[in-house]
Amino acid sequence: MMPRFAFHRWLSRAAVLAALMALAPAPGFAEAEHGKLTVVTAGGAHQFDVDVMRSQADLEKGLMFRKSIPADYGMLFDFRREQTIMMWMKNTYIPLDMLFMDKTGKVVGIIANAQPMSEKILTIPVPTDAVLELQGGAAARIGVKVGDIVRDPIFSP
Template structure:
């Protein structure tokens, strides 16, 4: 009977260890979502939060006093359309990369002024906006025509 208890105890400890490891792996990946900004200077990994509901898009990066250098927020507007952003209640300068339905950059608004109510238009139909810390677009060498790779962005064969 003692041998059976020890054997069951070993199985239980193994199961607990597997659950702990699985929980760690799941939670460490759920904090953000990896994206890759592809520019002439290389491939730049960015840990992005996704804003894909009206509520998350409305709040965006408001009231945050800092953002890690290689982090950002990816706004998904579901369909291509003209979009206007602003910096209301946003405490840090941001770069905004406006991207078409395939993730190609069509406009960059660099170092948007914190707390400004000035409107920042996409100037073209877009589906995505990537917000980065002010100056990050220049640091990555981002230009119009570069693109973002992320699982939510599909690249159909049509322009």
């Protein structure tokens, strides 16, 4: 049998270890990268603060459960290869604009003001490498059109 003081020391170490493990990200739940990107339109360059999502868990959650986002904020989904991307607005409380880009950052499709809380699948008929979600109405406000360029390190020139 373990002496009482040794048991308390063991219990304290176990509690500290459990607390540290709880704070560490779980495998597949990597913390998003933070950065800035630029959307270049006919009207000029527009900079956004972004979170870049790459892990499967981050790609699935996106902007779910957020009640608002700043006008100069975006979430960039890096799918790392060209494919048909299907998005939805389940558990998303705010309208969003979605810019679909190819591997060079060229905008190949836009979905404006996606309806909050909808489970309707949102897609475009062109293979896509990444999607940038912005506050609903932002694409119109800055004048984004198909063919415009998004500049970020994830895109190859």
